[in-house]
Amino acid sequence: MPGELIVRTKSRQRRRNTGKRSKTGCRTCRVRHIKCDEAPGSCRNCTSTGRACDGYDLHRFPIKRALCLPALGTGAEGIMTSDEKRGFSYFQYRLVPDLVGFFDSWLWQKLVLQMCHSDPAVCHAVNMVSAIHQDAEERGMRLAGEDLQNPKHRFALEQAVRSFAHLQKRRASLDPQLREVVLVCCLLFVMAELLLGEFARAFVHLRSGTRILEESLRLGIPVDRCLSETLRVLNSQSSHVGDFESKSCFQSEEEDERDIGLLEEFDNLKVARQCFQRVMYSVVPFIATVWRLPQREILANYKPLWTKRMRLLSSVKHLAERFEVFYQRKYATLNAKEQIGADIVRLQLVGKIIVLKTCLLDVYDHRLLTLEYSNLLLGYEKFMDKLSCRPTITLDYGLSFGLFAVASKCPDLGIRLRAVEALRRLPHYEGMMNSNAGAGIAVEAIKLELHKRQQDDLAERVSSMDQDPDVSFWKIIRSTQNGTQWSAIRDVELRLKETRRL
Template sequence: MVSFTMPGELIARTESAKRRRKPGKRSRTGCRTCRVRRIKCDEAPGSCRNCTSTGRACDGYDLHRFPIKRELCLPTLGMGAGGIMTSDEKRGFSYFQYRLVPDLVGFFDSWLWQKLVLQMCHSDPAVCHAVNMVSAIHQDAEERGMRLAGEDLQNPKHRFALEQAVRSFAHLQKRRASPDPQLREVVLVCCLLFVMAELLLGEFARAFIHLRSGTQILEESLRLGIPVIPCLSETLRVLNSQSSHVGDFESESGIQGEAENERDIETLDGFESLKVARQCFQRVMYRVIPFIATAWRLPQTEILANYATLWVKRQRLLYSLEHLAERFELFYQQEYATLNAKEQIGADIVRLQLVAKTIVLKTCLLDEYDYRLLTFEYSNLLSGYEKFMDRFPCRPTITLDYGLSFGLFAVASKCPDLGIRLQAVDALRRWPHYEGMINSNAGAGIAVEAIKLELHKMQKDDAERVSLMDQDPDMSFWEMIRRTQNGTQWPAVRDVELRVKETRQL
């Protein structure tokens, strides 16, 4: 007798068999092509046979994974460069989009980070791999409190980042002779991402190499009349000016273009928007920041020997800065209430920056000044910074824009009142972050050395104060600075070293 199985019984047996079947172990070490195709890879050395037998290009094997924190709970995206991304790269890109971009945007909207780079990630593999590199390094840097830790290839995040960097370079090399008009901007974006990665590692010498490459491409574009997306050129120029404070003295002259000079600022009657005000501020900073770096780096004998030339240049810059500050204050008082919440934050930052740069520029040479007035100005500046920081407990860990660290460092290292200086050091440590080339932990470490020197000079070596200062989150900071290429020639470090020499001669 033939027995028939009812459809319901057949379904039940099939489902029961599925439940009994042991799940196979999913390979996580297959080639990238097979992982994207979601098939089992035979993992043959060099190139897998799955790919070579079907005429596909085997994209090789990942040696290291992207070790993301589970608590971040970032969404993983399905699309990437050319539609091909491994699961690790999807997570890395998601980390960049949902964790790092908000930091980079900071207190100002940024078409560069909110639009351009994200769009390039979906169309260009070189940018996509560079983004993954930065994601891994930033995650590690944040865990370390944004210290200058250096590269450690025993660290799985650093190994993953290195692998992504190699892939990014390889894609750029393949396209060197390409007539693609977008290639120039792809290369500039990759330069920025590599600068960021090296800064997060504290590898300043390598960051300068990438920055100079981007600067040369930008200068060539200006000479040839090739347009460059403004947000790219502006970011490169900001980094170029800041580099004068961390030892890249070849960049002091800055990138010239569009006939920009002090007269452009001096003829301004007002600003039509915060965006225009920020652009004018940046144009003045391209000259002010390298000048301050030069003044801080020179010993007193050289300042005296070149005082007339330095004084004339300083007065010209000071005039432009004060004129800009007057115009901005008028804009601030008239338009602040009409700005949206984010624009008001940006306006507050620009206002604080103008005050800080003006104070530092006025006092960076050997002029005599009223110490009581100077203390009052620095105290007010620090108060403004602290109020601003109290409003934003969740602050960005990295931005490529001008921010507050320079002014806080100026208070911490230059104010005549040591108590106010200690408050500024504490503020720097409470907000560990990067502002382009400037690291807040580095600023705090240098300022502490300057304060110890002042206590020694005054023979008031307060044990309690010194013990508080020695609770530095990076105890090896000073040794690291001395190992860093040109570290001992950073203007702020040089300033402290010069004061040490002067003290020994007393």
């Protein structure tokens, strides 16, 4: 009947119109003709129903986008574009687990995510970092610089402009939360610049955040502790990759060390880690300073350097002894993630003790030093073998510094090459420190040592490590303001001059 045909046709149209096919969703949702939530990795529509998500045909961020920037303000105040939704989803489900891979953090697990829902400046800054991190991960966390022909970098630039615009609008605001919003944005911009390898720009944002932190301290304005500690860790690490060395935002080195001495034992890993960080605020800049000094300057200032080194070494040893008691007594009671954190702190303490002992011109037993470095490397290798979660970025202390110390300072070149391989095994960022960059510098130092010792047996093995990542890294360093003054690079340059005099 004609009437029946009309009814059937309309009902069929209604059924067809109710499900809008996703053009950028996963293949499974597109076949099922349902809207995909486009979560990174696997969409929740599939995983929640036990289906296998077949992945996405398109990149997570737009490929075809005009180079000109859209009008400011669109996509803000809770109205997010599909690209921004994917960026936030990537941050929440991919980047945050990396940032808290070693240690839990209120900053990333709660504070920043809450701010994203309430503040458009933070939301746009988060999208900026997500785009740049995704691109960096695809490149193996290598330093590559900014490239505005790259669609992810263009998307990141758009988000950065919008974040700045929202912050500018609120400059005169009396909102008590504005200070923490600005500090979080500073931190996210530091992360973005580091992932690009734009260290000079990262220092600018870090200086701004440090000044705001110092002003907050003077005015008695409270700042979230996790946020202030993260900025302070980056501040101390910056002494290794530039000439920026700001004074402590909170208290002097002597006060930090005195506080460590007052604590007799640790109740939990959180307190132990806080004590470790306080000591590192002084130890890390000292090591960076000494590594930058030529031999004649160390000799000219040996007494004050030796005195400070001994004071720091005493603090680290005291902390290591008490941490070992905690480790032996409590390790079995910690959960899996806390055990990872405890292992990292323990390895870091051992590494810092060895470096402090040998950073000046003291005479030491090379065989004993080789054994200490060998044991340290073995500890790192065992830890990495059992590490199921391998973060690509963390703003805390992790593996890179200890591995770099072995790769650049151990008397045995074979052990140093093993450490280089370990650095490249886990390409990642630890605050200011990039594992690929550390490996590149260490390879240059090993080549110098081979030249001095005239050892050809390892030359072929070293030449195989001289890869493109090292070339791109040195290109970035030469174009970076004060890049050649980095403590580790300066150390290599000084040894190069010494080799030329031989």
